[in-house]
Amino acid sequence: MGNDRKQSITAWLCLLPAIIFLGVFLVYPMIDVLIYSFEEGYNFASRSFLGIGSYNYSYVLHDPYFIKALKNTFIIVIITVPMSTGIALIISIALSHITRLKELFQTIYFLPYVTNTLAVGLVFMILFRKTAYTDGMVNILINAFGARSIDFIEGPYWAKMFVMCFYTIWVVLPFKILILTSSIASVDPIYYRAAKVDGTSKLRMFYKITLPMISPMIFYLIITGFIGAFKAYSDEVALFGTDLNAAGMNTIVGYIYDMLYGNSGGYPSYASAAAIILFSIVFTITVINLIVSKKTVYYS
Amino acid sequence: MTGNTDFEKIEREYNAKEIAGNILRYVFLIFWALIVLFPFYFMILTSFKSYSSYNGEYVPRLIVTSPTLQNYVDAFTQVSLLRYLLNTLVFTVLTTAIMLMIVILSAFAFSRLSFKGKNLLFALFLSLMMIPNELVIITNYVTITNLKLRNSMPGLIFPSVISVFYIYLLKENFEQIPDELYKAAKVDGTSDIRYLRKVMIPIARPTIITITILKVIECWNSYVWPRLITDDPKFFLVSNGIQELRENGFGRENIPAMMAAVVVISVPLMVLFLVFRKKIMEGVARGGTKG
Amino acid sequence: MKIVLDHITKKFPNINKKEKSEVTAVDDFSYEIPDGKLVALLGPSGCGKSTILNLISGLEKPTQGKVFFGDDDVTGLPAENRGVGLVFQNYALYPHLTVRENIRFPLENLKGDKKLSKEEMEEKVQRVAKLVQIEALLDRRPSEMSGGQQQRVAIARALVKKPKVLLLDEPLSNLDARLRLQTREELRRIQLETGITTIFVTHDQEEAMSISDYIVVMKEGRLMQKGVPQKVYDSPDNLFVAKFLGTPQINVFSGEIKDNALFIGKDKIRDGINSIDKKVYVGVRPEGFEPSKDGVLRCEFQKLEVMGRDASILSHNDNFDGTVIRSIIPSDTEVKTTGGEIVFNLKPWKTFVFDSVSEERILID
Numbered sequence: 001m002g003n004d005r006k007q008s009i010t011a012w013l014c015l016l017p018a019i020i021f022l023g024v025f026l027v028y029p030m031i032d033v034l035i036y037s038f039e040e041g042y043n044f045a046s047r048s049f050l051g052i053g054s055y056n057y058s059y060v061l062h063d064p065y066f067i068k069a070l071k072n073t074f075i076i077v078i079i080t081v082p083m084s085t086g087i088a089l090i091i092s093i094a095l096s097h098i099t100r101l102k103e104l105f106q107t108i109y110f111l112p113y114v115t116n117t118l119a120v121g122l123v124f125m126i127l128f129r130k131t132a133y134t135d136g137m138v139n140i141l142i143n144a145f146g147a148r149s150i151d152f153i154e155g156p157y158w159a160k161m162f163v164m165c166f167y168t169i170w171v172v173l174p175f176k177i178l179i180l181t182s183s184i185a186s187v188d189p190i191y192y193r194a195a196k197v198d199g200t201s202k203l204r205m206f207y208k209i210t211l212p213m214i215s216p217m218i219f220y221l222i223i224t225g226f227i228g229a230f231k232a233y234s235d236e237v238a239l240f241g242t243d244l245n246a247a248g249m250n251t252i253v254g255y256i257y258d259m260l261y262g263n264s265g266g267y268p269s270y271a272s273a274a275a276i277i278l279f280s281i282v283f284t285i286t287v288i289n290l291i292v293s294k295k296t297v298y299y300s
Numbered sequence: 301m302t303g304n305t306d307f308e309k310i311e312r313e314y315n316a317k318e319i320a321g322n323i324l325r326y327v328f329l330i331f332w333a334l335i336v337l338f339p340f341y342f343m344i345l346t347s348f349k350s351y352s353s354y355n356g357e358y359v360p361r362l363i364v365t366s367p368t369l370q371n372y373v374d375a376f377t378q379v380s381l382l383r384y385l386l387n388t389l390v391f392t393v394l395t396t397a398i399m400l401m402i403v404i405l406s407a408f409a410f411s412r413l414s415f416k417g418k419n420l421l422f423a424l425f426l427s428l429m430m431i432p433n434e435l436v437i438i439t440n441y442v443t444i445t446n447l448k449l450r451n452s453m454p455g456l457i458f459p460s461v462i463s464v465f466y467i468y469l470l471k472e473n474f475e476q477i478p479d480e481l482y483k484a485a486k487v488d489g490t491s492d493i494r495y496l497r498k499v500m501i502p503i504a505r506p507t508i509i510t511i512t513i514l515k516v517i518e519c520w521n522s523y524v525w526p527r528l529i530t531d532d533p534k535f536f537l538v539s540n541g542i543q544e545l546r547e548n549g550f551g552r553e554n555i556p557a558m559m560a561a562v563v564v565i566s567v568p569l570m571v572l573f574l575v576f577r578k579k580i581m582e583g584v585a586r587g588g589t590k591g
Numbered sequence: 592m593k594i595v596l597d598h599i600t601k602k603f604p605n606i607n608k609k610e611k612s613e614v615t616a617v618d619d620f621s622y623e624i625p626d627g628k629l630v631a632l633l634g635p636s637g638c639g640k641s642t643i644l645n646l647i648s649g650l651e652k653p654t655q656g657k658v659f660f661g662d663d664d665v666t667g668l669p670a671e672n673r674g675v676g677l678v679f680q681n682y683a684l685y686p687h688l689t690v691r692e693n694i695r696f697p698l699e700n701l702k703g704d705k706k707l708s709k710e711e712m713e714e715k716v717q718r719v720a721k722l723v724q725i726e727a728l729l730d731r732r733p734s735e736m737s738g739g740q741q742q743r744v745a746i747a748r749a750l751v752k753k754p755k756v757l758l759l760d761e762p763l764s765n766l767d768a769r770l771r772l773q774t775r776e777e778l779r780r781i782q783l784e785t786g787i788t789t790i791f792v793t794h795d796q797e798e799a800m801s802i803s804d805y806i807v808v809m810k811e812g813r814l815m816q817k818g819v820p821q822k823v824y825d826s827p828d829n830l831f832v833a834k835f836l837g838t839p840q841i842n843v844f845s846g847e848i849k850d851n852a853l854f855i856g857k858d859k860i861r862d863g864i865n866s867i868d869k870k871v872y873v874g875v876r877p878e879g880f881e882p883s884k885d886g887v888l889r890c891e892f893q894k895l896e897v898m899g900r901d902a903s904i905l906s907h908n909d910n911f912d913g914t915v916i917r918s919i920i921p922s923d924t925e926v927k928t929t930g931g932e933i934v935f936n937l938k939p940w941k942t943f944v945f946d947s948v949s950e951e952r953i954l955i956d
Binding site for chain 2: 004007008010011012014015017018021022024025026027028029030032033036087090091094095097098105106107108109110111112113114115116117118119120122123124126127131133134135136137140170175178179182202227231233234237241242253256257260261268271272275276278279282
Binding site: 310 | 663
């Protein structure tokens with residue numbers, strides 16, 4: 001009996017640091033942000049507010065900067081999630097069919113994962129930027145194909161969006177390639193041998209065997225991809241600098257931070273409302289994903 | 301059955317298709333490898349070009365004719381790159397160390413000790429995994445500001461030390477250690493904590509290393525929280541440093557010097573990666589989430 | 592359709608060692624599998640029998656030699672184009688497809704003028720399902736079935752496209768003992784009903800002997816003996832085959848041919864042997880011993896085990912190549928021993944003599 005008691009005390013002592021940190025920096029803020037989002041006219045300096053209501057939500061939803069950020073975020077999500085998953089799939093399949101230099105390729109493809117996205121973003125910016133001194137590496141390549149130079153960093157919206165998506169895909173691919181190569185490798189080769197004897201074409205093997213068998217992993221990547229892309233922010237800063245509103249490239253998360261870190265001491269209420277909206281969107285999309293997967297994904 | 305000639309034709313076509321497929325694969329893989337590698341090549345290349353030669357090239361040259369180390373000297377003297385690096389190092393080491401302690405203790409309690417409400421508490425912990433960082437960062441920002449911890453190491457570190465996912469990962473690993481070992485240790489009069497130190501941690505070392513590596517990568521690249529909580533360059537981490545460099549550094553648009561700074565910042569993780577390549581890739585496949 | 596393996600050699604790179612070396616899985620193997628017969632490839636694990644199967648299916652290419660289907664050289668033809676049916680040891684059923692979808696899978700691969708309509712496919716699936724008696728299971732997933740049922744599905748999938756040859760890799764090894772007996776009869780029935788040339792690989796000699804028209808015994812990639820099962824058993828070409836076939840195993844003694852007589856130790860077994868003097872092995876099947884007062888071989892009596900119909904006499908002899916000589920006699924035989932010694936007569940047709948160096952059979956009659 002005494003032993004049980006002693007174990008109980010040890011256990012709670014062991015868990016104490018985790019409980020304190022989780023409580024202060026995760027549970028309390030979670031509740032607090034909800035409260036913030038309904039406190040109208042909160043003043044950061046005096047820590048007072050005028051009343052309770054949905055004004056913060058209404059403000060955010062009518063703020064043109066937020067609308068712009070919402071639009072940008074959706075475009076990034078819709079383009080980068082399918083593209084990156086698709087490219088990662090093609091690369092992983094190609095990798096699964098070769099033996100020579102396979103490890104070298106895998107190592108190279110993984111490199112972006114261990115780089116500081118802010119730092120490499122700066123390199124991308126320089127490669128795509130057009131200045132008085134140079135049109136930049138990418139434009140020179142474009143010129144070689146006979147097209148005219150474009151300023152991808154401070155030029156037209158679609159050009160900026162292109163760089164944005166390109167960089168995002170560049171950043172998220174390593175993880176997806178890694179996951180897909182290992183899940184393709186885990187399909188028992190006996191199924192391919194069986195299919196081969198039955199005269200199955202390579203394409204059909206892929207659709208009928210590989211794809212269903214790795215579908216849970218693809219689905220996992222799509223869900224994490226959606227969640228990640230909805231939270232896009234630092235890649236944008238890396239390319240377009242901290243003033244994303246001026247560049248017209250802000251995202252929802254960027255909007256939240258801008259609201260929080262304003263010159264006037266910030267508007268945590270607006271930031272909270274925006275954060276809750278973001279969370280609702282991500283949650284809804286994840287639920288939809290789960291429902292869709294029930295019908296399409298094979299689980300052993 | 302048809303004659304022999306048909307078979308030879310099928311065989312030839314089959315082999316030709318195999319070869320063509322292989323060529324196509326390699327061409328594609330090399331193409332993408334170039335896209336991945338080019339930015340790295342470009343930053344290293346440019347970091348060795350002199351300011352004047354870089355700006356003199358309308359079409360940037362892909363080789364460097366007279367390499368210079370001046371940019372690296374500038375990066376360390378004209379801006380506080382060394383300070384950013386040191387800050388990041390301190391931040392990374394402390395955050396990872398504190399996190400490891402918390403994670404190991406919690407995983408130990410959940411996997412080895414029995415106490416009332418264990419399952420409920422664990423379920424509660426798991427449900428916390430769903431809370432996105434973006435949601436809690438607002439209040440944390442306010443909390444840290446109120447505690448007057450802005451522009452301080454504790455302010456940077458505290459909200460970053462916890463990860464429910466790693467507790468879960470390690471708990472699973474601890475649970476695979478057979479009960480017999482614990483009973484044997486108990487018979488020998490070993491205390492729980494000694495058992496944790498002498499048996500569980502050594503056995504679960506691979507997982508602990510994985511967690512450490514993942515956390516180090518995360519710390520080295522963290523940007524959002526440091527940006528919110530520091531505005532004094534004395535406390536900048538490398539990510540903020542880079543942003544600062546880009547917007548205010550070097551007085552003029554000194555791209556080669558910036559690239560030198562980028563190379564310096566990227567090198568530590570690259571070296572870590574090349575040394576622990578297998579471990580890191582396995583670790584990310586098991587517990588990575590970025591992407 | 593007959594299948595001809597013409598001087599086939601298959602070498603694999605050795606993956607265990609750093610330096611370049613090769614493992615020879617199949618060594619100069621020639622055999623002609625007659626049309627419409629059931630043939631068993633028999634041998635211990637690692638003897639290259641599965642490799643032979645893969646070479647016939649086209650999943651592997653021979654390093655040397657040729658493979659013929661009928662008169663056509665198919666050596667370089669990829670597996671896709673050979674039209675063989677292959678049943679894997681662990682069945683390799685696609686876990687995400689139902690039984691019907693699994694069986695239909697090969698039919699859906701057909702292209703051009705061989706392409707089938709939905710109805711034709713369903714009809715073929717039904718017919719083959721009936722043949723292997725799984726009509727009621729068509730909508731299940733493989734994970735919802737027993738091992739024996741999965742085995743039937745695998746056979747159905749291999750048969751549905753009417754292959755020229757059916758290959759089975761250790762088809763019974765994943766089944767429990769009772770099911771194994773039942774399934775092997777089933778295999779025989781299906782083979783007879785379809786008349787398809789069938790080759791199956793096994794390490795279980797009883798399995799091979801019981802259902803096949805011919806057996807091929809292999810050792811270390813080489814063909815040791817081929818023929819009708821009973822004939823191979825009754826007349827083994829070498830010591831390996833003699834030892835590999837038959838349970839309990841054949842009893843092997845060290846012996847000697849001297850002055851045209853066969854000796855085991857001091858006991859003269861037989862006279863009038865037409866051979867030069869040499870050291871030999873003498874193999875005697877368990878059923879080849881007859882206890883008899885005026886026998887030829889004296890052994891140390893150890894024990895009598897009576898098991899229903901048969902009885903085993905356990906005994907020992909200094910020239911025996913093992914620990915216990917096991918001889919099987921009808922249980923009503925009277926066993927007399929004198930001073931712990933038992934004397935046997937050896938039935939000539941159950942006694943084989945092998946050269947002690949080459950281990951090849953020496954015909955003494």
